[in-house]
Amino acid sequence: MTGHVIHLNTTIDASPETIWGVLTDLPHTAEILSSVKSAELITDGEYDVGTTWREERNFFGHHGEEELHVIESEPPSRTLHETRLRHDRIRTAYLIERTADGTASRLLITATMDVSGRTKSELMRWNVLGRHSFESTRRMLIRDLEDIRIEAEKREGRPQEADKGKHRAS
Numbered sequence: 001m002t003g004h005v006i007h008l009n010t011t012i013d014a015s016p017e018t019i020w021g022v023l024t025d026l027p028h029t030a031e032i033l034s035s036v037k038s039a040e041l042i043t044d045g046e047y048d049v050g051t052t053w054r055e056e057r058n059f060f061g062h063h064g065e066e067e068l069h070v071i072e073s074e075p076p077s078r079t080l081h082e083t084r085l086r087h088d089r090i091r092t093a094y095l096i097e098r099t100a101d102g103t104a105s106r107l108l109i110t111a112t113m114d115v116s117g118r119t120k121s122e123l124m125r126w127n128v129l130g131r132h133s134f135e136s137t138r139r140m141l142i143r144d145l146e147d148i149r150i151e152a153e154k155r156e157g158r159p160q161e162a163d164k165g166k167h168r169a170s
Helices: 016-023 026-032 120-155
Strands: 002-011 036-041 052-059 061-076 079-084 089-098 103-115
Touching: 002 120, 016 089, 016 103, 016 120, 026 036, 026 120, 052 089, 103 120
Parallel strands: none
Antiparallel strands: 002 103, 036 052, 052 061, 061 079, 079 089, 089 103
16 A cells, blocks of 8 residues: 655756766765765665665654665666665655756656555554655655755756756656
8 A cells, every 4th residue: 555655856957877876876875965864885886786775864853764775776767775664665766867958867756655564553643644744755855856966966067056956746
């Protein structure tokens, strides 16, 4: 049972390869994403299926550690990672594609929360508090998109403008 699905996207003045480099720069995640307090790589080697890391995030009063696993990787265009929080499974997919005019790239994020492992009482609480969780997670992902945009454009030597990115949720 899906608890919520969040779709967001932004345009970044950078190549897909540069954006991919930002997304997969796990040792520097805490420096790139403002919502990540710390990140620790668990597996060795290049970013690929099976790569695992821990990160501690701060959002909507939650200061928790999560272990994330790469379950799909198609450089430099698509990756999917998964984490479990108690009974829930959260999957976050990133898709990078060139804009039609070829001058920039689009980064699309889809986050899906599966709550099918919850008990009936947990599902009842979800029905009451789920909207708050959705909005908090959505705001965090919007901030992540902005942080990724800033870092990718910085790596390509582009001038920085605060909140330049355009985000859309659906």
